[in-house]
Amino acid sequence: MNQLNEKLWYRQPASKWEEALPIGSGMLGAMVFGGIMEERIQLNEDSIWYGGPMKRRNVDSGKRMKEIRELLFQGKLNEAERLARMTLTSAPKHFGPYQSLGDLKLFFHGVSGEAQSYRRELDLQEGIVKLKYDVSGIRFEREAFASYVDHVIVLRLNADVPGGISLSAHLGRRPFDGQISREGSDTVFMTGQCGPDGVHYCTTVKAVATGGSVFASGDFLSIEAADNVTFYVTAATTFRFKDPYEECLRRLEVATAKEYSAIRNDHVQDYRSLYGRVSLELEECERNDQNRLPSAYPADERLARLQEGYSDNGMMALFFQYGRYLLISSSRPGTLPANLQGVWNESYTPPWESDYHLNINLQMNYWPAESCNLAECHEPVFDLLDRMRENGRETAREVYGARGFVAHHATNLWADTDIVGLYMPAIIWPMGGAWMALHAWEHYRFSMNEAFLRERAYPILKEAAEFVLDILVEDKSERLVTAPSVSPENSYRLPGGQVGRLCIGPSMDSQIAYALFQASIDAISMLQIDEEFGQRLREALEKLPEPRIGKYGGLMEWAEDYEEMEPGHRHISHLFALYPGEQIAPNHNDELAHAARISLERRLAHGGGHTGWSRAWIIHFWSRLKVADMAFEHLKALLDHSVHPNLLGDHPPFQIDANFGGTSAIAEMLLQSHREEISLLPALPAVWRTGKVTGLRARGGCVVDIAWKDGKLDWAVIHASSDRECIIRHTPLNRRASGADEQNSGHKALLLRMVGGQSYRLGLADFDNDSLYE
Structure with a gap:
């Protein structure tokens, strides 16, 4: 795969939160801004919620x-x-x-002037934010990541001139600053409580420098003339630990006993064990101006160009893998689930409390968990x-x-x-x-x-x-x-x-x-x-x-055929039976599938799909209906209208379910597995003419790899984990645009009897026979 399609990179620092880059370990999260004279690292811990448990039931x-x-x-x-x-x-x-934990701010000294050769990136293959720039004749580099292995956020700063790093670091939670104290000469910590009966928290920052000096001054850490410096940040609350302060000190002791390279390697190895299971390659249909591939542009410019009508299949592959990165980074065994903002939230009064909404949003957050090979998440x-x-x-x-x-x-x-x-x-x-x-x-x-x-x-x-x-x-x-x-x-x-x-x-x-x-x-x-x-x-x-058909030809939203107040409503609840349910499916109940399509078209005709998560749900519907051109149109609309410059989803405001829903939707376009069938490339759009995906999961314990050329299946390999038999379907290219009944377009299915532990390679020719494949 083009590695540039696994990096979000930018030519300038983030000027606002929606441009910063996220890192996370599930429990800990941070947004990295990449500032030159002043850096902001906005921090989160997944159990920082205001208030405690309470009996709130109405007595009547x-x-x-x-x-x-x-x-x-x-x-x-x-x-x-x-x-x-x-x-x-x-x-x-x-x-x-759910609230912000606070900010770690770094104030740099001894440098001035404009930064040159600036590059800020999130490397999805390593789960690390990286920064490079030149200023005052010094080459500066930074790396930031959140380690699930060591339960710390790590920020590493390097200069190519000895003694080139001087800065002061401050930890705060304005306007709800806790008690800020020092532990020795190289560590500061902040403690407090999140409202009456709420959790007590502690967050700590420790600096380790090579060359120069580290000392505490007031509630700052000061680093003078260092060759490099590594900050270790961690946090804990009484939701999990009796003494969060002692837990934070324990984590810092364990982390700083290791070399930075060991912490980094352990993080990358752990992260890649999840991220590396799935790859997606989408060949570009054409080059853009000056014969450059779209991946040669930074992510914000790629978004703008996409909105101007340029093609960029690589951006869609990047968005797919970014969603997987975000799920790995906000939901790991032992953590809380990803909330409305994953684990990333800068506000103390966020929209909808940044809670867990159970009428679509939390569910959508986890739609990619199984199909995109992140079951542990x-x-x-x-x-x-x-x-x-x-x-x-x-x-x-x-x-x-x-x-x-x-x-x-x-x-x-x-x-x-x-x-x-x-x-x-x-x-x-x-x-x-x-x-x-x-x-x-x-x-x-x-x-x-x-x-x-x-x-x-x-x-x-x-x-x-x-x-x-x-x-x-x-x-x-x-x-x-x-x-x-x-x-x-x-x-x-x-x-x-x-x-x-x-x-x-x-x-x-x-x-x-x-x-x-x-x-x-x-x-x-x-x-x-x-x-x-x-x-x-x-x-x-x-x-x-x-499910019943109403007066407009679509599915009825209520048990009676009422007139709806908002025909373009963002929720499309009465199509649950199409996705994520399986009660309605083409080839099984075509009349209801057609009615579901009419409902969808009616929603869209009246302005539906205006929120990011709703648009992601719509892509799933078109994919289940096997109407590839409409699935692609709404995927493009999602990127055109419902993501921020850092590719985080926009409700508006920021809400992460559009990311997770978009990732799941792309997987659904390439592979479906319901009603005891596996469907290969069921909603492959014409513009994705050539590509390959590996590592997607199908129901029944299968992992599936698929390659296609010029819009036609080249090969598929199905890795079985258990004994079973399954119908395998392939949707011909000329049927994907209309969503027409496959049964009327020639025999494109075979029965595959699988043995656990075996792999089965299929080609297009296998679907041209009345096949029993063993």
Whole structure:
């Protein structure tokens, strides 16, 4: 691969946070600005949340649920919503936010003038931010990375002139500075608390220099005339450690006992063990002006040129790998999951509290975890689910009178499961836990690890399914539906003009329930347990509303064919059954697939896709429909309109799900694996005429490599981890633009019987025969 397509580089320092470059170890994060006379390293630690755990449940919540349901069935929407707002919502109404840890600032002395030959880059192959420039006749170089191995952020500064580095370093958290103290002559630390009952934290900075001197002066560290200096930064809180200060000192002692080269090598080796599993090469269709490849330009200029209409396949490959880098850097075993901003947040009052939104956003963060070969990065989600189950059992019992566990539209550091907020189109939605439970099922489907299914996934699925079973009620058509609920975050209008948010049986709820019940039934069959519970699920499954087609020819968003208030709404919840669900798929139920397409086109015709994460979801829909040209058009639109100069996603403002959703969408364009089939190049756009991808994962425990030339499959290798048979499909080039039914375009499928541990190489000719390939 062109290595320049695995680097984000720039000709100037970052002038604002959205231009800085991220590093992270999952638990620790930082944004590196690359300043000349003054450097800012904005710091994060994943458990720095304001406030502590609290009992916020409304004392009246369990008493009025039946009355609210009755009002909804009577069509008295305003009365139902008024009562629900007063009796179901928590007190207090909102979470405390995820916050910045603070800033490390470096003030350089003894140099002046304009910097020459400036280059700032993030090397995705090493997970290191690098900086080079000349000033005052000295060549300066810096490296910054966050080590998961040693739990430290490392900043290394070099000069090519002995004694060329003089600076002072300061640690602060304006306007919430903690107590700043010194530990010896080379270390400063800051301690404090994140609000009443919140976590106590400590962050420490230690400087180690070659040549010159290091000493503490006031609350600064001063480095004078050093040849090089290495800063070690770490942080801890009482969320994990009884004494964060002692933990920080322990980490610094371990890290500084190693040579810098050893810490760097350990970091690169650990990081590459994840990042190096997948490669993507997309050949450029053409060179740009002056016969230069697009990768010859810095990332911000490449973005601008893409927006001007230049082609840049390499930028899309870069964006794909950048998403994988961000997931590795913000979600590792033992850390908290990536929140709305991953682990990177400069604010003390961030948008939406930078929490965990469960009505699409946290789920989208982890869509690339399995398909893009980062399964370990998924583990923090299961840890959070385990804590949510504890709280969610109490919420289910006290609010709904139900068994199992529930979570609503958002949660936080403390795995809160109550109905938080006042935004009625979003908050009274009881399916957050059910959707999240499906992530445990997906982790099993990709790995086929029966121990994980038995010990972790199935208990989560069962409790989520128990709750949904208990809250389902019969509607006037004797279908089992949820009530009260919402179609996240949309509103509808009744024929008489009354506007509602609370509703009975939104389509997304029925589709999630379908996926949850089916997954639980499949797990019961595989594990040979709980057959009586499985029978209850099968009976309920038969009574769930099926996806229905409405008056505009698209799928209905609610159980009734209401008029929606915002036809171009950013949420497209009623297409859950298309993605990430599998209930609707071309070749299996084409009428519903066509209706899903009409729904999608209607959303877009009315301005849909205006947020980064929504655009990423749209790419998935077009990919599942196998309409390659539209998938590509919206991928380009994502890069044109919904990323910042540092390629971080833009809601607006910054929200990281566009990055993770975009990465997953590109994988979905190249490989799909659902309904017991593997589809090669299902939505390959014409402009990606030649390329190769290696290391993508498919459900059923397979790793898949694919190469193509001139828009045609060249070869594919499927590495099997278990014995199984599977239908392998390939979408011909002339069918990708329209999404037409493959079954009407000639036989392009084969049945592959695989043995675990074996690899199978397929070529285009294999799909021209009625094949049973063994």
